[in-house]
Each structure stands twice: as C-alpha cells, then as structure tokens.
Amino acid sequence: MTRIxxxxxxxxxxxxxxxxxxxxxxxxxxxxxxxxxxxxxxxNVDRMLLGDALSSTCHLEMVIGGDADCTRRRLKTxxxxxxxxxxxxxxxxPSGIFEVExxxxxxxxxxxxxxxxxxxVITIMESGISEDLSGEAEYIFTSQIAKSGxxxxxxxxxxxxxxxxxxxxxxxxxxxxxxxxxxLEKYGCSRxxxxxxxxxxxxxxxxxxxxxxxxxxxxxxxxxxxxGGHPDxxxxxxxxxxxxxxxxxxxxxxxxxxxxxxxxxxxRLIFDDPDTGNVIRLKGFLKNSDDxxxxxxxxxxxxxxxxxxxxxxxxxxxxEGLNHKKIRYILKSDEKIVGTD
Numbered sequence: 001m002t003r004i005x006x007x008x009x010x011x012x013x014x015x016x017x018x019x020x021x022x023x024x025x026x027x028x029x030x031x032x033x034x035x036x037x038x039x040x041x042x043x044n045v046d047r048m049l050l051g052d053a054l055s056s057t058c059h060l061e062m063v064i065g066g067d068a069d070c071t072r073r074r075l076k077t078x079x080x081x082x083x084x085x086x087x088x089x090x091x092x093x094p095s096g097i098f099e100v101e102x103x104x105x106x107x108x109x110x111x112x113x114x115x116x117x118x119x120x121v122i123t124i125m126e127s128g129i130s131e132d133l134s135g136e137a138e139y140i141f142t143s144q145i146a147k148s149g150x151x152x153x154x155x156x157x158x159x160x161x162x163x164x165x166x167x168x169x170x171x172x173x174x175x176x177x178x179x180x181x182x183x184l185e186k187y188g189c190s191r192x193x194x195x196x197x198x199x200x201x202x203x204x205x206x207x208x209x210x211x212x213x214x215x216x217x218x219x220x221x222x223x224x225x226x227x228g229g230h231p232d233x234x235x236x237x238x239x240x241x242x243x244x245x246x247x248x249x250x251x252x253x254x255x256x257x258x259x260x261x262x263x264x265x266x267x268r269l270i271f272d273d274p275d276t277g278n279v280i281r282l283k284g285f286l287k288n289s290d291d292x293x294x295x296x297x298x299x300x301x302x303x304x305x306x307x308x309x310x311x312x313x314x315x316x317x318x319x320e321g322l323n324h325k326k327i328r329y330i331l332k333s334d335e336k337i338v339g340t341d
Contacts, residue, residue: 001114001115001116001117002082002083002087002088002089002090002115002116003088003089003090003116003117003119004079004089004090004091004107004116004117004118004119005022005089005090005091005092005120005121005122006094006100006103006120006121006122006217007019007022007093007122007123007124008094008100008121008122008123008124008144008147008148009123009124009125009144010125010126010129010133010137010140010144010280011281011299011318012126012280012281012283012297012298012299012318013124013125013129013154014126014154014199015093015124016037016093017154017201018122018124018152018154018199019035019091019093021201021202021204022091022122022209022212023035023058023091024058025204025206025209026089026091027058031088031089032058032059032086032087032089033058033059033087033088033089033090033091034058034059034060034061034082034085034087034089034090034091035058035059035060035061035090035091035092035093036061036062036063036075036078036079036082036090036091036092036093037060037061037062037063037093038062038063038071038074038075038092038093038094059085059087061078061081061082063075063078072102072106075092075094076106076109076112079106079112079115079116080111080112080115083112083115089119090116099140099143099144100121100143100144100146100147100148101143101147101222104118104147104219118217119213119216119217120149120150120212120213120214120215120216120217121147121148121149121215121216121217121218122148122149122150122152122212122215123145123147123148123150123151123152124152124154125141125145125151125152125154125176125180125196126153126154126299126301127153127154127172127176127198128172128175128176128301129141129179134278134320136248136320137248137280137320138183139187141183142183142184142186142187142189142222143187143222145180145183145184145193146184146189146191146218146220146222147217147218147219147220148215148217148218149216150197150211150212150215151180151193151196151197152196152197152198152199152212153173153176153196153197153198153199154199169198173196173198176196177193177194177195177196180193180196181193187222187223188222188223189220189222190220191220197211197212248280248318248319248320249318249319249322250316250317251316251317251318251322251324252315252316253284253314253315253316253317253327253328253331253333254314254333255313255314255333256284256286256313256314256331256332256333257331257332257333258286258331258332260286260289260294263286263294263296263305264303264305266331267282267296267298268303269330270282270317270327270330270331271298271299271300273326273330275323275326276322276323276326276327276330277319277320277321277322277323277327278319278320278321279317279318279319279322279327280299280300280318280319280320281298281316281317281318281319282296282297282298282315282317282318283295283296283297283298283315283316284296284314284315285308285311285312285313285314286311286313287311287313292307293307293308293309293310293311294306294307294308294311295307295308295311296315315331315333
C-alpha cells in the first residue's frame with residue numbers, strides 16, 4: 001500500500017516550505033514522491049513555490065479549489081490517479097481552511113482504502129498565532145491540532161535560538177503549549193500536548209525527519225459547531241457543519257504596481273489598515289527593477305521576500321471580511337477576481 005501523509009496548518013504557517021524539505025528528504029531515501037496540493041484559492045502559485053522540490057522522483061499535482069463537495073470529488077479523483085501511477089509516498093497539502101476528519105473519511109472510501117495506508121498527520125503552526133485568530137479560525141486550528149501526530153512550530157525568531165538562548169525558547173514553548181491546550185479544552189477535546197518541535201528552515205536533521213515519519217496521527221474527537229465554530233456562540237450547535245457558513249475568502253489581484261523598495265511597506269499596510277478587513281495571508285509575485293521575479297509570502301508577523309526563477313504578476317489575499325476595493329487601491333492593481341468565499 002502507498003503511504004500517505006497529511007500536512008495541515010493554518011494559512012501562512014509554512015506548510016509549503018516544510019514540504020520542500022520533507023519531500024527532498026524522502027527523495028534522498030529513493031522514494032518516488034507525489035505531492036497533492038489543494039491550496040485555498042490557488043492559481044498555480046504553489047506549483048511555482050514548490051518547483052525547487054520537484055525532480056525525477058518527486059511529482060506535483062494540483063487540485064483546484066471549489067465548494068466542499070467539488071473539492072472532495074476532485075481530491076478523490078487525483079488520489080486514484082496517483083495510486084495507479086505507482087508512487088511510494090504521497091504528501092497531501094490541503095487548504096489551510098480544512099478539517100482533518102473529512103480526510104480520514106475519504107481514505108475509507110472505495111477504492112482508496114485498498115491502496116493507501118495513513119502515515120502521519122503533521123501540523124505546521126506559526127509561533128504566537130493566538131493573537132490573530134477569530135473564533136472560526138481558532139476552531140479550525142484546534143481541529144487540526146487534535147488530529148496531528150506532531151506539531152511543528154515555524155518562523156522562529158532569531159532571539160529564540162535553542163543554542164544561544166534556550167531559556168527564551170523554553171518560555172515561548174510554554175506559551176505556545178498553554179494556548180494549544182487551552183484551545184483543546186475550550187472546544188471539548190480530551191487530548192493535551194506536552195511537547196512541540198521547533199523548526200528552523202534548512203536545519204531538520206535526518207534523525208528528526210525519522211521522528212516526524214514515525215509520529216503517526218490521533219483520532220481524538222472534537223465536536224463540530226455551526227456558525228463560526230465557537231462554543232460561546234448561542235447558534236453554535238454541536239454536530240453542525242462549520243463549513244456551511246465559512247467566512248474566509250481569497251481574492252486575486254493582477255498586475256500590482258508596487259516599487260521594489262516599497263514592497264514590505266505596502267504589504268504591512270494591507271495587514272495593518274483596519275479598512276482592509278481581517279487579512280490573514282498574502283502571497284504573490286512581482287518583478288524587481290532588474291526584471292527578475294520576487295516571491296512575497298506574508299502574514300501579520302512576517303514578510304518574506306526572496307528571488308524565484310518564475311512567477312506571475314498577481315497577489316492573493318486571504319482573510320475574513322475583506323475590503324476588495326481598498327486592497328486593490330493599495331496594490332494599484334488593474335483588476336481583481338474574487339475566489340472562494
């Protein structure tokens with residue numbers, strides 16, 4: 001049977017970056033690896049971001065998002081195709097707006113149950129995420145943590161280096177664990193975590209990768225809530241479907257006109273301006289003054305700008321209650337297309 005791993009994590013947590021390293025490690029073991037990406041509102045963006053991980057032993061497939069039923073059908077079809085191609089190891093990166101229980105159910109369906117063996121559920125979490133989550137976002141985050149075999153904390157500040165400042169790292173770990181466990185308790189899950197793996201890009205050892213491979217997954221129950229998934233909400237009925245009233249949306253802005261030296265300033269303005277809505281994630285591509293492509297990947301806490309071999313002149317903004325007109329004005333974009341909402 002083909003092993004399948006699920007990489008979960010909220011929007012902007014670093015799933016794609018982790019998959020680059022994870023897939024590279026599996027390929028180094030001689031595994032034929034397939035990556036299936038169902039990004040929230042993606043227009044082949046993650047195909048470009050994962051390009052460095054692709055090789056003769058690592059293949060990428062995209063599942064274009066739609067409504068929940070449509071996405072499920074497309075993902076199942078893609079899993080059937082990949083299984084018939086004979087890959088040893090499949091990595092699935094779903095949307096950051098995703099409930100793990102739905103994936104478990106999918107693997108029990110015919111003919112997938114004959115072809116796939118569930119491996120690990122790996123959750124990527126941005127340190128300090130608690131400041132940014134609404135009730136619905138927090139519920140989705142908690143549902144992913146409840147099922148994970150290992151929680152990997154990304155985007156570690158240099159001040160938290162384990163060698164130079166172990167006390168600061170331990171303090172941050174205590175804060176992150178306290179928040180995670182308070183969420184698990186709040187949403188009715190009996191599980192509690194006692195450890196986290198803090199990941200710095202490019203520094204995962206072979207021994208650590210082996211631990212990640214063996215981390216498996218959990219089946220702890222988490223009640224479902226309707227209308228934002230918040231137990232304090234009087235309309236939050238248990239056993240509802242939290243996706244029925246999903247308030248998240250993604251909007252695509254084409255041909256943004258931003259000067260190279262003002263990219264970070266412009267991106268931070270989109271996050272900080274209260275009139276833009278609750279912006280959770282921004283990613284996209286621009287050409288610099290030398291006509292070379294830059295990749296921009298940002299959350300409220302971090303703005304990463306780095307060279308990339310190819311791109312497309314667009315920005316994807318993901319969040320809740322987005323003010324499309326205001327964001328388009330800031331980006332000086334020619335047009336926008338509203339994605340999933």
